[in-house]
Amino acid sequence: GAGVSQSPRYKVAKRGQDVALRCDPISGHVSLFWYQQALGQGPEFLTYFQNEAQLDKSGLPSDRFFAERPEGSVSTLKIQRTQQEDSAVYLCASSPATEEKLFFGSGTQLSVL
Amino acid sequence: AQSVTQLDSQVPVFEEAPVELRCNYSSSVSVYLFWYVQYPNQGLQLLLKYLSGSTLVKGINGFEAEFNKSQTSFHLRKPSVHISDTAEYFCAVSGSGGYQKVTFGTGTKLQVIP
Secondary structure, X not given: OOOOEEEOOEEEEOOOOOEEEEEEOOOOOOEEXXXXXXXXXXXXXXXXXXXXEEEXXXXXXXXXXXXXXXXXXXXXXXXXXXXXXXXXXXXXXXXXXXXXXXXXXXXXXXXXX | OOEEEOOOOEEEEEOOOOEEEOOEEEOOOOEEEEEEEEOOOOOOEEEEEEOOOOOEEEOXXXXXXXXXXXOOEEEEEEOOOOHHHOXXXXXXXXXXXXXXXXXXXXXXXXXXXX
């Protein structure tokens, strides 16, 4: 595709529900990042993949958060037993190399009620 | 670890006036520096980046930034703003070399007043 695609664009979940957020990076991009952006804040790093390898998951806030990229392209961020504090925009970004700019998707806005 | 401080959460400026958005970073290693812009209802996009070389970096839409190592700053400037520059601007930093996660500041909302 022309850019990074994220789905769904909006997700409303009841507290305790599991959610899965999808990211389709630009074809051929090796690096893939997930960020969490709370209202009025800058993006906060969650995790990083190089191809299918998850090289850094230091930003995942708890063991309820899990990310995968099994074939080195599409990535899924899963949040189990969602809590209200998980409400945020989840951004995915890809890059052809680590020094290159990040190409961001439009994000998934998650609201946990 | 690196961190970024954007002291100004909002900057109002009249159209055609100059603007400077401030960014200071903290790092114990060499860094790469970035400015990203987020227009309403759009994803973040890169304005400019500093990797090495000339400390004055020119980006898209007439923006430029200057890397000042002694002051650990990377302020963004534009000599004459347009209404279309109204957006949120994020400064970001990463360590240099190999994989390094990109850390973002809290953002500065630029409001251009007609």
